[in-house]
Amino acid sequence: MTTAIAGLASTWPSPVLVVDADPSGGDLVPGWLGSWSANGWIQPDKGVVSFARATRQLVSVPSEGFAGHVQPVPGIGHARLLAGVTSRAQAAAxxxxxxxxxxxxxxxxxRDDGPDVLIDAGRWVPGTPWPLITEADLVLLTVRPSLRHVQAALPIARTLHETVPPDRLGLAVCATAHRSAHFVARVLGSPLVLELPDEPDGARVFSEGARRHHDPEQCQLHQATHKAARRFHTWLSPHARHNSPDRGPLSILRSQGGAA
Structure with a gap:
């Protein structure tokens, strides 16, 4: 999950807001942005918790409500972050x-050609942020291509099929080969829209904030997220979504046993 969101955000072709909505505790700040957080460039207390507290008297909130709660992603000029919770108690609140x-x-x-929004909805748990999933224009379920992870993904796949329109639901298979990814898609019954190769060194850049490859073009994972980011950005644009001019975010939810 962290790898997919961080990789897409890093290579997104336009301004983007990343929302860490993992109710079990977000991995984006301690992992992807860990070194920046340790040096004080990222403030973990500015994010979904501070936003929810500041807007608790409201029913709905315009985009201006994000002011004071989002922060720039260091080193990635086009990206901003709404940091996640650090405990399940915060998510429950x-x-x-x-x-x-x-x-x-x-x-x-x-709206009106504003930034895209990428949401890390975390693992499927009782506190899953369903409002962020049902409002999304594209929902991706991430899973690894092992029997254990596919079996764990079956219940949430069925729930998503009942909740999300089929044209807004897709599958992201991480650490995979092409043949394995298509097998997973057949079992889970969702279209395969994102394949991320099994490249541990490249994945650590996004999951642990490791040093970037000296030549990103030689990194298969970078190439995969780069191409996917452009494809998703085009799909989410109001011109492409002419039947739904009021765009929504892209939400990524991982299976209960998955880790990406």
Whole structure:
């Protein structure tokens, strides 16, 4: 999950807001942005918790409500971050109402050629932020191509099929080969829209904030996220989505047993 979100955000072709909505505790700040956080460039207390607290008297929130709660992603000039929770207690305090307010502000932000929004919805747990998933224009379920992870993904895949329109639902298979990815797609019954190769050194750049490859063009994972980011950006644009001019975010949810 962290690898997919961080990789897409790093290579996104236009301004983008990354929302860490993992109710079990976000990995983006301690992992992808860990060194920046340790040096004080990222403030973990500015994010979904501070936003939910500041807007608790409201039902819906315009995009201006993000002011004071989002922060620049160091080294990536086009990206901003709404940092996640650090405990499940914080996620419980946000609740569905808080996630609804974040969803309303995110949808408002994407109007009129505004920035795209990428949401890390975390693993499927009782506190999954469903308002951010049902409001999304594209929902990706991430899973690894092993029998254990595919079996763990079956219940959430069925739930997503019942909840999300089929043209807004896709599958992201991480650490995979092409043949394995298509097998996973057949089993889970969703179209394969993102394949991330098994490249541990490249993945550590996004999951642990490791030093970047000296030549990103030689990194298969960088190439895969680069191409996918452009494809998703085009798909999410209001010109491509002419039947739905009010764009929503892209939400990524991982299976309960998955890790990406």
């Amino acid at each position: 946000i609740g569905d109402d808080g996630w609804h307010r974040i969803a309303s502000a995110a949808r408002d932000l994407t």
